[in-house]
Amino acid sequence: MVQVKIPTPLRKYTAGAGSVEAQGATVTALVDDLERRYPGMKARLCDESGQVRRFVNIFVNGEDIRFLKHLDTPLKAGDELSIVPAIAGGR
Amino acid sequence: MLRARAVLGQPIPPASEPLSATSAFQLVGNTPLVEIRRVRDGIAPGVRLFGKLEGFNPGGSVKDRPALKMIQDGLARGALRPGKTILDSTSGNTGIALAMVGAALGYPVELVMPSNVSVERKKVVVAFGAKAIYSDPLEGSDGAIRLCRKILAEAPDRYFKPDQYNNAANPQAHYETTGPEIWRQTAGEVTHFVAGIGTGGTIMGTGRYLKEQNAAVQIVAAEPDDAFHGLEGLKHMASSIVPGIYHEDALDRKIGIATDDAYNMVYRLGREEGLLVGQSSGAAHVAALEVARALEHGTIVVLFADFGDRYLSTNLWLGWQRLQGTLP
Numbered sequence: 001m002v003q004v005k006i007p008t009p010l011r012k013y014t015a016g017a018g019s020v021e022a023q024g025a026t027v028t029a030l031v032d033d034l035e036r037r038y039p040g041m042k043a044r045l046c047d048e049s050g051q052v053r054r055f056v057n058i059f060v061n062g063e064d065i066r067f068l069k070h071l072d073t074p075l076k077a078g079d080e081l082s083i084v085p086a087i088a089g090g091r
Numbered sequence: 092m093l094r095a096r097a098v099l100g101q102p103i104p105p106a107s108e109p110l111s112a113t114s115a116f117q118l119v120g121n122t123p124l125v126e127i128r129r130v131r132d133g134i135a136p137g138v139r140l141f142g143k144l145e146g147f148n149p150g151g152s153v154k155d156r157p158a159l160k161m162i163q164d165g166l167a168r169g170a171l172r173p174g175k176t177i178l179d180s181t182s183g184n185t186g187i188a189l190a191m192v193g194a195a196l197g198y199p200v201e202l203v204m205p206s207n208v209s210v211e212r213k214k215v216v217v218a219f220g221a222k223a224i225y226s227d228p229l230e231g232s233d234g235a236i237r238l239c240r241k242i243l244a245e246a247p248d249r250y251f252k253p254d255q256y257n258n259a260a261n262p263q264a265h266y267e268t269t270g271p272e273i274w275r276q277t278a279g280e281v282t283h284f285v286a287g288i289g290t291g292g293t294i295m296g297t298g299r300y301l302k303e304q305n306a307a308v309q310i311v312a313a314e315p316d317d318a319f320h321g322l323e324g325l326k327h328m329a330s331s332i333v334p335g336i337y338h339e340d341a342l343d344r345k346i347g348i349a350t351d352d353a354y355n356m357v358y359r360l361g362r363e364e365g366l367l368v369g370q371s372s373g374a375a376h377v378a379a380l381e382v383a384r385a386l387e388h389g390t391i392v393v394l395f396a397d398f399g400d401r402y403l404s405t406n407l408w409l410g411w412q413r414l415q416g417t418l419p
Contacts, residue, residue, distance in 0.1 A: 007229045009318035009330060018229065044319050047351075055321020055350045055406045057207075066409070084207055084228050086321035086406040 002030055002075050005082040013038040027058060028071040030081065045083065055086040115195045119155040120268040122147040124276045124392065129363040130356070132380055137388035140379060142366065143273065146398030150191035151184070151215075153269075153396045157292050158188030160264035161253035162196065171251040176201055178250040180232070180239035183212045184324060184397060185255050185290075190219035201250075203239040205231055209323070211401040233332050255290050257335035262296030269293065270300025273392050279304065282386075285311045285379040286394035287325045287371040288345075291337030293394060298341055309343045313371075313378035316347030321354070321406055324371045324396065346381055348374040354407055357399060367399040370407050 001021040006014050014020050022037060024030030028050075035042035047053055050071075058065045059082040065073045075081070112118050127140040134140075145153035165171035177193050177200045179185065186202040193200035200221035204212070207228035216223055226238040236256070243252055255261050273281055284301055286294045298310035315322045318330035328337070339345070356373035360366045372395035379393040402408065 005229055007319070008231055008233065009320075009327075012318075044317075053321075053350070054354060054409070057406065082229070085231070085319055086207070086323060 001077055003080045004030070004034065005080065007083055007085055009085065010041065010044060010083065013041050013044075024075055026071065026075060027060070027065055027073045027081070030075055031071075057084045057086065058082070059084065115149045116155075116159050116192050118149045119159050120148070121272060124273075125364075125366070127364060127376070127393075130359050130376065130380075131383070134380065134383040135387045138383045138386050139390045140383060141277070141390070141392050142368075142372070142376070142395045143269075143276075143392055144366075144398075145394060145396050146368070148188075150188040151397055151401065152188065153293055153394065154184040154188040155191065156264040156268055157255055157258075157261040157290075158185060158192050158253070160267070161255065161258050161260045162189070162192050162198075164258075164260040164263075165251050165253065171198070175251045176249060178203075178239065178243060178252050179255060180204070180226075180235035181255070183208050183401075186216050186221070186223075187212065187219070189253065190216045190221035193221065194219045201242075203235045203242065205235050209402055209405045211404060215401065232326070236332060255292065255334075256332070259336065261290060261292035262299070262336050265293050265296025266300045267296075269394075270297045270304075273297065274301060274304050277390055277392065280390040281305075281308060281392050282389040283309045283311060283379075283382055283391040284394070285313060285375050285382060285391060287313045287322070287375050287396065288328065288337070289324045289326055289371070290334045292334075293396075295336060295338065295341055297394075309382070310341065311378060311382055312342050312345045313348050313374045314345060315374070316349050321350040322348070322370050322374050323402070323405065323407075324369070325374060344382070346378040348377050352377050357407060361399065366395070368395045369397045369399050369402050371396045372399075 001023055004020050004022050006018055022030050022033045024033045031042055031045055045056055060073055061080055123144050124141045125144060127142055148155035177189055177198050180203040186204060190200045202216055202221055203224045203226055205228045206225035213223055226235040243250055284297055288294055294312050301308040315325050315327045318327045353370050353374035356377050357370055360368055375393050379391050383391055
Protein backbone atom coordinates (compact mmCIF):
# COMPACT_ATOMS: atom_id res chain seq x y z
CA MET A 1 0.00 0.00 0.00
CA VAL A 2 1.04 3.59 -0.67
CA GLN A 3 0.47 6.33 1.91
CA VAL A 4 -1.30 9.28 0.28
CA LYS A 5 -1.17 12.75 1.89
CA ILE A 6 -4.38 14.66 1.25
CA PRO A 7 -4.51 18.50 1.29
CA THR A 8 -7.20 20.20 3.38
CA PRO A 9 -9.51 21.15 0.44
CA LEU A 10 -9.79 17.49 -0.66
CA ARG A 11 -10.43 16.00 2.78
CA LYS A 12 -14.16 16.28 2.20
CA TYR A 13 -13.74 13.19 0.03
CA THR A 14 -11.80 11.26 2.70
CA ALA A 15 -14.11 11.94 5.65
CA GLY A 16 -11.56 14.42 6.94
CA ALA A 17 -8.55 12.12 6.80
CA GLY A 18 -5.24 13.85 6.01
CA SER A 19 -3.54 10.57 5.13
CA VAL A 20 -5.10 7.52 3.45
CA GLU A 21 -3.88 4.28 1.87
CA ALA A 22 -4.32 3.33 -1.76
CA GLN A 23 -2.63 1.03 -4.24
CA GLY A 24 -1.37 1.02 -7.80
CA ALA A 25 1.80 0.19 -9.70
CA THR A 26 1.92 3.70 -11.18
CA VAL A 27 0.56 7.11 -10.27
CA THR A 28 -2.19 6.64 -12.89
CA ALA A 29 -3.27 3.36 -11.29
CA LEU A 30 -3.14 4.90 -7.84
CA VAL A 31 -5.33 7.83 -8.90
CA ASP A 32 -7.86 5.32 -10.29
CA ASP A 33 -7.78 3.43 -6.99
CA LEU A 34 -8.30 6.68 -5.08
CA GLU A 35 -11.34 7.34 -7.28
CA ARG A 36 -12.78 3.90 -6.41
CA ARG A 37 -12.27 4.49 -2.70
CA TYR A 38 -13.18 8.19 -2.67
CA PRO A 39 -15.46 8.96 -5.64
CA GLY A 40 -15.00 12.43 -7.10
CA MET A 41 -11.30 12.67 -6.29
CA LYS A 42 -9.97 11.99 -9.79
CA ALA A 43 -11.77 14.91 -11.43
CA ARG A 44 -10.13 17.26 -8.97
CA LEU A 45 -6.65 16.00 -9.79
CA CYS A 46 -6.92 15.42 -13.55
CA ASP A 47 -8.56 17.28 -16.43
CA GLU A 48 -10.85 15.77 -19.05
CA SER A 49 -7.88 14.47 -21.05
CA GLY A 50 -6.54 12.64 -18.02
CA GLN A 51 -3.57 14.95 -17.49
CA VAL A 52 -2.75 16.29 -14.03
CA ARG A 53 -4.28 19.75 -13.64
CA ARG A 54 -1.79 22.58 -14.02
CA PHE A 55 -2.11 23.81 -10.43
CA VAL A 56 -1.76 20.35 -8.88
CA ASN A 57 1.60 19.06 -7.73
CA ILE A 58 2.11 15.37 -7.01
CA PHE A 59 5.19 14.28 -5.13
CA VAL A 60 6.42 10.70 -4.74
CA ASN A 61 8.74 10.38 -1.74
CA GLY A 62 9.27 14.14 -1.97
CA GLU A 63 10.06 14.22 -5.72
CA ASP A 64 7.80 16.11 -8.13
CA ILE A 65 6.46 13.62 -10.70
CA ARG A 66 7.12 16.21 -13.43
CA PHE A 67 10.79 15.39 -12.91
CA LEU A 68 10.13 11.64 -12.73
CA LYS A 69 7.85 9.91 -15.23
CA HIS A 70 4.73 12.01 -14.74
CA LEU A 71 1.66 9.76 -14.39
CA ASP A 72 3.75 6.72 -15.36
CA THR A 73 5.98 7.13 -12.30
CA PRO A 74 6.21 3.67 -10.70
CA LEU A 75 5.07 3.07 -7.12
CA LYS A 76 5.82 0.32 -4.64
CA ALA A 77 4.54 -0.60 -1.21
CA GLY A 78 5.70 1.82 1.46
CA ASP A 79 6.03 4.82 -0.89
CA GLU A 80 4.54 8.14 0.14
CA LEU A 81 2.59 10.23 -2.36
CA SER A 82 1.64 13.84 -1.55
CA ILE A 83 -0.98 15.91 -3.35
CA VAL A 84 -0.17 19.61 -2.97
CA PRO A 85 -2.11 22.39 -4.65
CA ALA A 86 -0.31 25.51 -5.82
CA ILE A 87 -0.40 27.87 -2.89
CA ALA A 88 -3.77 29.37 -2.23
CA GLY A 89 -5.36 31.62 0.31
CA GLY A 90 -5.53 35.22 1.45
CA ARG A 91 -2.23 36.87 0.97
CA MET B 92 2.01 36.69 -34.65
CA LEU B 93 -0.34 39.39 -33.52
CA ARG B 94 -0.78 42.29 -35.87
CA ALA B 95 1.04 45.41 -34.72
CA ARG B 96 -1.35 48.02 -33.47
CA ALA B 97 -1.36 51.65 -34.50
CA VAL B 98 0.51 54.03 -32.26
CA LEU B 99 -2.12 55.36 -29.90
CA GLY B 100 -0.12 57.92 -28.03
CA GLN B 101 3.26 59.03 -26.87
CA PRO B 102 4.81 57.94 -23.59
CA ILE B 103 3.82 60.22 -20.74
CA PRO B 104 6.61 62.81 -20.32
CA PRO B 105 8.42 63.04 -16.98
CA ALA B 106 6.80 65.28 -14.37
CA SER B 107 8.17 68.81 -14.35
CA GLU B 108 9.46 68.29 -10.84
CA PRO B 109 11.48 65.25 -9.80
CA LEU B 110 9.51 62.66 -7.84
CA SER B 111 11.27 62.22 -4.54
CA ALA B 112 10.51 60.87 -1.11
CA THR B 113 12.40 60.61 2.13
CA SER B 114 11.59 56.91 2.57
CA ALA B 115 10.46 53.99 0.42
CA PHE B 116 7.13 53.66 2.23
CA GLN B 117 6.14 57.16 1.13
CA LEU B 118 5.96 55.83 -2.41
CA VAL B 119 3.06 53.49 -1.58
CA GLY B 120 -0.09 54.14 -3.61
CA ASN B 121 -0.86 56.51 -6.47
CA THR B 122 -0.58 53.64 -8.92
CA PRO B 123 -1.51 54.15 -12.59
CA LEU B 124 -4.60 53.01 -14.49
CA VAL B 125 -4.10 51.59 -17.96
CA GLU B 126 -6.83 51.05 -20.51
CA ILE B 127 -7.29 47.48 -21.71
CA ARG B 128 -7.83 47.78 -25.45
CA ARG B 129 -7.37 44.27 -26.81
CA VAL B 130 -8.41 41.67 -24.27
CA ARG B 131 -12.06 42.74 -24.53
CA ASP B 132 -13.52 39.80 -26.41
CA GLY B 133 -16.10 41.72 -28.36
CA ILE B 134 -17.67 43.69 -25.54
CA ALA B 135 -19.66 46.77 -26.52
CA PRO B 136 -17.64 49.82 -27.65
CA GLY B 137 -19.40 51.90 -24.99
CA VAL B 138 -17.72 49.88 -22.25
CA ARG B 139 -14.25 50.99 -21.16
CA LEU B 140 -11.97 48.69 -19.21
CA PHE B 141 -9.09 49.87 -17.06
CA GLY B 142 -6.51 47.91 -15.08
CA LYS B 143 -5.20 49.46 -11.87
CA LEU B 144 -1.56 48.42 -11.77
CA GLU B 145 -0.75 47.75 -8.13
CA GLY B 146 2.57 46.22 -9.12
CA PHE B 147 3.89 49.79 -9.22
CA ASN B 148 3.94 49.94 -5.42
CA PRO B 149 7.48 49.83 -3.98
CA GLY B 150 6.95 46.35 -2.50
CA GLY B 151 5.43 45.24 -5.80
CA SER B 152 1.80 44.69 -4.84
CA VAL B 153 -1.47 46.13 -3.56
CA LYS B 154 -0.53 44.79 -0.13
CA ASP B 155 1.82 47.70 0.50
CA ARG B 156 -1.25 49.79 1.23
CA PRO B 157 -2.70 47.76 4.14
CA ALA B 158 0.77 46.83 5.45
CA LEU B 159 1.73 50.48 5.76
CA LYS B 160 -1.61 51.49 7.27
CA MET B 161 -1.63 48.65 9.83
CA ILE B 162 1.92 49.51 10.94
CA GLN B 163 1.16 53.24 11.15
CA ASP B 164 -1.95 52.41 13.16
CA GLY B 165 0.06 50.12 15.47
CA LEU B 166 2.61 52.88 16.06
CA ALA B 167 -0.14 55.42 16.74
CA ARG B 168 -1.80 53.12 19.30
CA GLY B 169 1.51 52.23 20.93
CA ALA B 170 0.98 48.54 20.11
CA LEU B 171 4.13 48.67 17.98
CA ARG B 172 7.11 50.27 19.67
CA PRO B 173 10.89 49.84 19.72
CA GLY B 174 11.87 46.36 20.91
CA LYS B 175 8.85 44.67 19.28
CA THR B 176 8.95 42.39 16.27
CA ILE B 177 6.29 42.49 13.54
CA LEU B 178 4.78 38.99 13.11
CA ASP B 179 2.05 37.81 10.72
CA SER B 180 0.90 34.93 8.58
CA THR B 181 0.87 35.45 4.85
CA SER B 182 1.03 33.49 1.65
CA GLY B 183 3.20 36.11 0.06
CA ASN B 184 2.52 39.69 -0.88
CA THR B 185 1.54 40.94 2.57
CA GLY B 186 4.75 39.40 3.88
CA ILE B 187 6.80 41.21 1.27
CA ALA B 188 4.97 44.46 2.08
CA LEU B 189 5.47 44.09 5.85
CA ALA B 190 9.13 43.21 5.28
CA MET B 191 9.58 46.29 3.09
CA VAL B 192 7.87 48.71 5.50
CA GLY B 193 9.58 47.08 8.52
CA ALA B 194 12.97 47.51 6.87
CA ALA B 195 12.22 51.13 5.99
CA LEU B 196 11.19 51.87 9.60
CA GLY B 197 13.82 49.73 11.32
CA TYR B 198 11.58 47.05 12.85
CA PRO B 199 12.38 43.32 12.66
CA VAL B 200 9.79 41.18 10.84
CA GLU B 201 8.92 37.46 11.14
CA LEU B 202 6.51 35.86 8.65
CA VAL B 203 4.70 32.53 8.76
CA MET B 204 3.96 31.14 5.30
CA PRO B 205 3.14 27.75 3.78
CA SER B 206 6.36 26.11 2.59
CA ASN B 207 5.04 25.88 -0.97
CA VAL B 208 4.95 29.64 -1.59
CA SER B 209 6.99 30.58 -4.64
CA VAL B 210 10.78 30.64 -4.44
CA GLU B 211 10.75 34.29 -5.50
CA ARG B 212 8.59 35.24 -2.52
CA LYS B 213 10.80 33.44 -0.05
CA LYS B 214 13.87 35.16 -1.47
CA VAL B 215 12.32 38.62 -1.53
CA VAL B 216 11.22 38.60 2.14
CA VAL B 217 14.64 37.37 3.21
CA ALA B 218 16.29 40.03 1.05
CA PHE B 219 14.34 42.65 3.01
CA GLY B 220 15.85 41.18 6.18
CA ALA B 221 12.73 39.36 7.42
CA LYS B 222 12.72 35.88 8.98
CA ALA B 223 10.54 33.28 7.24
CA ILE B 224 8.84 30.50 9.26
CA TYR B 225 7.24 27.74 7.18
CA SER B 226 3.94 25.93 7.83
CA ASP B 227 2.52 22.70 6.39
CA PRO B 228 1.91 23.10 2.64
CA LEU B 229 -1.03 20.69 2.80
CA GLU B 230 -2.94 23.12 5.02
CA GLY B 231 -2.54 26.20 2.80
CA SER B 232 -2.87 29.70 4.22
CA ASP B 233 -5.16 28.52 7.02
CA GLY B 234 -2.28 26.38 8.30
CA ALA B 235 -0.08 29.49 8.39
CA ILE B 236 -2.78 31.39 10.28
CA ARG B 237 -2.94 28.66 12.93
CA LEU B 238 0.86 28.35 13.33
CA CYS B 239 1.15 32.13 13.64
CA ARG B 240 -1.46 32.17 16.41
CA LYS B 241 0.56 29.51 18.26
CA ILE B 242 3.83 31.47 17.99
CA LEU B 243 2.11 34.61 19.22
CA ALA B 244 0.50 32.80 22.17
CA GLU B 245 3.92 31.58 23.33
CA ALA B 246 5.43 35.09 23.49
CA PRO B 247 2.66 37.70 23.24
CA ASP B 248 4.80 40.57 24.58
CA ARG B 249 7.49 40.07 22.00
CA TYR B 250 5.36 40.64 18.94
CA PHE B 251 3.13 43.12 17.16
CA LYS B 252 0.75 41.17 14.94
CA PRO B 253 -0.94 43.37 12.32
CA ASP B 254 -3.47 40.54 11.67
CA GLN B 255 -4.53 41.54 8.18
CA TYR B 256 -7.59 39.26 8.33
CA ASN B 257 -9.17 41.09 11.26
CA ASN B 258 -7.56 44.55 11.34
CA ALA B 259 -9.90 47.40 10.35
CA ALA B 260 -6.83 49.34 9.19
CA ASN B 261 -6.60 46.92 6.24
CA PRO B 262 -9.84 47.99 4.49
CA GLN B 263 -9.31 51.51 5.83
CA ALA B 264 -6.11 51.77 3.76
CA HIS B 265 -8.16 51.15 0.64
CA TYR B 266 -10.94 53.47 1.77
CA GLU B 267 -8.38 56.25 2.14
CA THR B 268 -6.21 55.59 -0.93
CA THR B 269 -7.34 53.02 -3.53
CA GLY B 270 -10.94 54.26 -3.63
CA PRO B 271 -10.14 57.99 -3.95
CA GLU B 272 -7.47 57.27 -6.57
CA ILE B 273 -9.92 55.34 -8.77
CA TRP B 274 -12.59 58.00 -8.35
CA ARG B 275 -10.12 60.72 -9.36
CA GLN B 276 -8.48 58.73 -12.18
CA THR B 277 -11.84 58.01 -13.81
CA ALA B 278 -13.15 61.54 -13.12
CA GLY B 279 -16.06 59.91 -11.27
CA GLU B 280 -17.04 57.84 -14.30
CA VAL B 281 -16.37 54.43 -12.72
CA THR B 282 -19.45 52.20 -12.84
CA HIS B 283 -17.94 48.86 -11.74
CA PHE B 284 -15.01 47.86 -9.54
CA VAL B 285 -13.73 44.30 -9.87
CA ALA B 286 -11.12 42.68 -7.61
CA GLY B 287 -10.17 39.30 -6.22
CA ILE B 288 -10.80 38.42 -2.58
CA GLY B 289 -7.96 37.29 -0.35
CA THR B 290 -8.53 38.98 2.99
CA GLY B 291 -11.35 41.04 1.48
CA GLY B 292 -9.59 44.28 2.49
CA THR B 293 -9.26 45.69 -1.02
CA ILE B 294 -12.83 45.13 -2.07
CA MET B 295 -14.36 46.16 1.27
CA GLY B 296 -12.47 49.45 1.64
CA THR B 297 -12.42 50.50 -2.01
CA GLY B 298 -16.05 49.46 -2.43
CA ARG B 299 -17.19 51.45 0.57
CA TYR B 300 -15.50 54.61 -0.68
CA LEU B 301 -16.84 54.29 -4.22
CA LYS B 302 -20.38 53.56 -3.00
CA GLU B 303 -20.26 56.70 -0.87
CA GLN B 304 -19.42 58.76 -3.97
CA ASN B 305 -22.04 57.04 -6.12
CA ALA B 306 -24.31 54.37 -4.66
CA ALA B 307 -24.83 52.92 -8.16
CA VAL B 308 -21.21 51.76 -8.50
CA GLN B 309 -21.22 47.96 -8.64
CA ILE B 310 -18.70 46.07 -6.51
CA VAL B 311 -17.78 42.69 -7.98
CA ALA B 312 -15.54 40.08 -6.35
CA ALA B 313 -13.65 37.33 -8.17
CA GLU B 314 -13.03 34.17 -6.18
CA PRO B 315 -11.82 30.66 -6.97
CA ASP B 316 -14.67 28.45 -8.16
CA ASP B 317 -13.61 25.62 -5.86
CA ALA B 318 -11.84 25.00 -2.56
CA PHE B 319 -9.12 23.14 -4.47
CA HIS B 320 -7.56 25.72 -6.77
CA GLY B 321 -4.31 27.34 -7.88
CA LEU B 322 -5.08 31.04 -7.60
CA GLU B 323 -2.36 32.25 -5.29
CA GLY B 324 -3.57 35.02 -3.03
CA LEU B 325 -7.27 34.33 -3.45
CA LYS B 326 -9.58 32.59 -0.99
CA HIS B 327 -12.56 30.35 -1.64
CA MET B 328 -14.62 31.83 1.17
CA ALA B 329 -17.09 29.00 1.67
CA SER B 330 -14.28 26.60 2.60
CA SER B 331 -11.91 28.99 4.43
CA ILE B 332 -11.49 30.71 7.76
CA VAL B 333 -13.59 33.78 6.89
CA PRO B 334 -11.67 37.01 7.67
CA GLY B 335 -13.31 39.26 10.26
CA ILE B 336 -13.03 42.25 7.94
CA TYR B 337 -14.94 40.51 5.14
CA HIS B 338 -18.68 41.17 4.85
CA GLU B 339 -20.25 39.53 1.86
CA ASP B 340 -23.37 41.69 1.99
CA ALA B 341 -21.24 44.67 0.90
CA LEU B 342 -20.72 43.02 -2.49
CA ASP B 343 -23.10 43.36 -5.43
CA ARG B 344 -21.83 40.20 -7.07
CA LYS B 345 -19.32 37.42 -6.59
CA ILE B 346 -18.05 35.44 -9.59
CA GLY B 347 -16.34 32.04 -9.30
CA ILE B 348 -13.32 31.67 -11.59
CA ALA B 349 -11.70 28.40 -12.73
CA THR B 350 -7.94 28.27 -12.24
CA ASP B 351 -7.32 27.35 -15.89
CA ASP B 352 -9.33 30.33 -17.14
CA ALA B 353 -7.35 32.70 -14.90
CA TYR B 354 -4.02 31.23 -16.01
CA ASN B 355 -4.97 31.52 -19.69
CA MET B 356 -5.96 35.14 -19.12
CA VAL B 357 -2.53 35.86 -17.62
CA TYR B 358 -0.88 34.54 -20.80
CA ARG B 359 -3.16 36.70 -22.94
CA LEU B 360 -2.63 39.91 -20.94
CA GLY B 361 1.12 39.46 -21.34
CA ARG B 362 1.03 38.79 -25.07
CA GLU B 363 -1.83 41.04 -26.14
CA GLU B 364 -1.54 44.01 -23.76
CA GLY B 365 2.11 43.98 -22.69
CA LEU B 366 1.00 43.48 -19.09
CA LEU B 367 2.64 40.59 -17.26
CA VAL B 368 0.50 40.18 -14.14
CA GLY B 369 -0.11 37.55 -11.47
CA GLN B 370 -2.85 34.92 -11.47
CA SER B 371 -5.20 36.87 -9.20
CA SER B 372 -5.19 39.63 -11.82
CA GLY B 373 -6.01 37.04 -14.49
CA ALA B 374 -8.96 35.88 -12.39
CA ALA B 375 -10.15 39.46 -11.86
CA HIS B 376 -10.00 40.19 -15.59
CA VAL B 377 -12.01 37.05 -16.43
CA ALA B 378 -14.65 38.32 -13.99
CA ALA B 379 -14.49 41.83 -15.48
CA LEU B 380 -15.17 40.49 -18.99
CA GLU B 381 -18.16 38.54 -17.68
CA VAL B 382 -19.54 41.74 -16.17
CA ALA B 383 -18.74 43.72 -19.33
CA ARG B 384 -20.57 41.32 -21.66
CA ALA B 385 -23.90 42.31 -20.14
CA LEU B 386 -23.32 46.04 -20.59
CA GLU B 387 -23.78 48.58 -23.40
CA HIS B 388 -22.03 51.40 -21.54
CA GLY B 389 -19.82 51.51 -18.50
CA THR B 390 -16.39 52.15 -17.02
CA ILE B 391 -14.95 49.09 -15.35
CA VAL B 392 -11.87 49.26 -13.16
CA VAL B 393 -10.13 45.93 -12.52
CA LEU B 394 -7.56 45.67 -9.79
CA PHE B 395 -4.34 43.99 -10.96
CA ALA B 396 -2.85 43.17 -7.57
CA ASP B 397 0.73 42.62 -8.71
CA PHE B 398 3.01 41.91 -11.64
CA GLY B 399 3.78 38.40 -12.81
CA ASP B 400 7.53 38.18 -12.51
CA ARG B 401 7.35 36.80 -8.98
CA TYR B 402 5.38 33.77 -10.23
CA LEU B 403 7.71 32.60 -12.97
CA SER B 404 8.79 29.56 -10.94
CA THR B 405 5.22 28.55 -10.04
CA ASN B 406 2.62 26.26 -11.59
CA LEU B 407 1.26 29.27 -13.49
CA TRP B 408 4.18 29.06 -15.89
CA LEU B 409 5.22 25.41 -15.51
CA GLY B 410 4.51 23.69 -18.77
CA TRP B 411 2.99 26.76 -20.41
CA GLN B 412 5.31 26.48 -23.41
CA ARG B 413 3.78 23.10 -24.16
CA LEU B 414 0.33 24.65 -24.03
CA GLN B 415 1.39 27.45 -26.32
CA GLY B 416 2.93 25.00 -28.77
CA THR B 417 6.35 26.63 -28.51
CA LEU B 418 8.00 23.57 -26.99
CA PRO B 419 7.48 19.91 -27.81
